[in-house]
Amino acid sequence: MKTIAYKEFGSTTVLQTIEEPKPTIQDNQVLVKVKAVSINPLDWKIRKGEMKLMSGSKFPKHTGTDFSGIIEETGSSVTTLKKGDEVFGVVKNNMKEGALGEYVAVSASLVWKKPADINFHQAASIPTVGVAAVMAIQKMGTITPNTRILINGAAGGLGMFLLQLLKLKGGNITAVTGTNAINSAKSWGANSVVDYKTEDVLTKGTTYDVVIDLSGTMGYKNARKIMKSNSVFINPIPGPIDILTNPIKNLFRSKKHIVLLSAPSERYINELLHAIDNGLQIEVSKVFPFTQSKEAYEYAEKGGIVGKVVIAVN
Numbered sequence: 001m002k003t004i005a006y007k008e009f010g011s012t013t014v015l016q017t018i019e020e021p022k023p024t025i026q027d028n029q030v031l032v033k034v035k036a037v038s039i040n041p042l043d044w045k046i047r048k049g050e051m052k053l054m055s056g057s058k059f060p061k062h063t064g065t066d067f068s069g070i071i072e073e074t075g076s077s078v079t080t081l082k083k084g085d086e087v088f089g090v091v092k093n094n095m096k097e098g099a100l101g102e103y104v105a106v107s108a109s110l111v112w113k114k115p116a117d118i119n120f121h122q123a124a125s126i127p128t129v130g131v132a133a134v135m136a137i138q139k140m141g142t143i144t145p146n147t148r149i150l151i152n153g154a155a156g157g158l159g160m161f162l163l164q165l166l167k168l169k170g171g172n173i174t175a176v177t178g179t180n181a182i183n184s185a186k187s188w189g190a191n192s193v194v195d196y197k198t199e200d201v202l203t204k205g206t207t208y209d210v211v212i213d214l215s216g217t218m219g220y221k222n223a224r225k226i227m228k229s230n231s232v233f234i235n236p237i238p239g240p241i242d243i244l245t246n247p248i249k250n251l252f253r254s255k256k257h258i259v260l261l262s263a264p265s266e267r268y269i270n271e272l273l274h275a276i277d278n279g280l281q282i283e284v285s286k287v288f289p290f291t292q293s294k295e296a297y298e299y300a301e302k303g304g305i306v307g308k309v310v311i312a313v314n
């Protein structure tokens with residue numbers, strides 16, 4: 001089968017199509033004929049060698065975490081899925097494996113049935129960012145109509161889910177986006193939008209109960225300036241030191257710094273499926289064919305994307 005892999009860390013130029021044997025499955029796994037893979041920033045952070053501590057440096061490496069497709073084969077202990085089911089899911093360890101290929105073998109516990117009213121491109125866009133959005137909201141505590149929430153970098157994959165899920169909870173949301181994404185952020189539920197290309201949210205004089213930085217450009221140090229006391233900063237792009245030290249540091253400060261690590265599971269996916277059933281929109285702004293996987297990553301890495309970029313495989 002054809003798969004996208006790389007044999008050294010680097011820019012999109014290291015990506016290549018290689019032939020590999022079709023994966024074999026274990027008893028608890030399913031073999032999925034991949035229809036689509038969505039792009040996440042983590043894909044290129046791993047490829048550029050920014051996550052070496054976790055990914056190791058063994059090559060070839062594969063890419064892509066979130067996929068959708070059709071079940072081709074099930075392991076002997078799998079009872080919840082059958083050949084022909086339309087599904088979406090995630091690879092277990094995106095530091096060591098990738099979904100961007102014609103087939104992927106994964107644990108059945110990380111694969112869910114695709115709702116009939118969304119397409120494969122949309123389904124492949126759900127798991128990592130959708131679950132991160134649900135988990136982020138849990139970390140925000142009680143949300144009332146008066147809770148002021150700032151989402152910095154609100155128009156990408158995670159922001160799209162977060163804005164719409166938060167809107168259902170009733171918070172007062174300020175979204176920071178580029179000029180091109182202002183209307184999308186409003187339509188997803190932002191009460192107000194700050195255009196980061198022309199304004200600086202740090203100097204506008206408003207303070208927040210919750211700040212979440214999806215762009216990685218603000219950081220806790222800056223966010224503190226616009227956080228109320230007894231507020232939280234949610235960080236989906238933590239370094240190892242943040243992960244290790246913040247639980248202790250938070251004991252002694254009223255402006256908490258909370259790390260977010262997406263862990264897709266049935267419980268969170270069910271919450272997302274319920275929201276999708278109730279009208280949550282999944283915007284896929286561009287779809288590339290498998291043969292243009294390199295171009296797809298070049299496009300996504302340039303930024304300015306609203307929602308998700310997807311690679312259609314089969």
Ligand SMILES: NC(=O)c1ccc[n+]([C@@H]2O[C@H](COP(=O)([O-])OP(=O)(O)OC[C@H]3O[C@@H](n4cnc5c(N)ncnc54)[C@H](OP(=O)(O)O)[C@@H]3O)[C@@H](O)[C@H]2O)c1
Nearest residue numbers: 041132153156157158178196215217236260261262303304
């Ligand atoms: N910890 C976890 O479990 C977890 C899970 C999912 C994602 N993540 C991470 O969370 C981050 C967001 O994910 P994503 O999929 O939403 O990424 P994304 O689609 O790339 O979104 C990031 C957004 O930040 C915006 N941005 C860039 N510069 C900015 C600035 N100076 N001020 C404000 N906004 C700015 C970008 O807008 P423009 O493109 O218009 O510049 C973009 O819309 C990524 O770093 C990702 O790796 C973590």
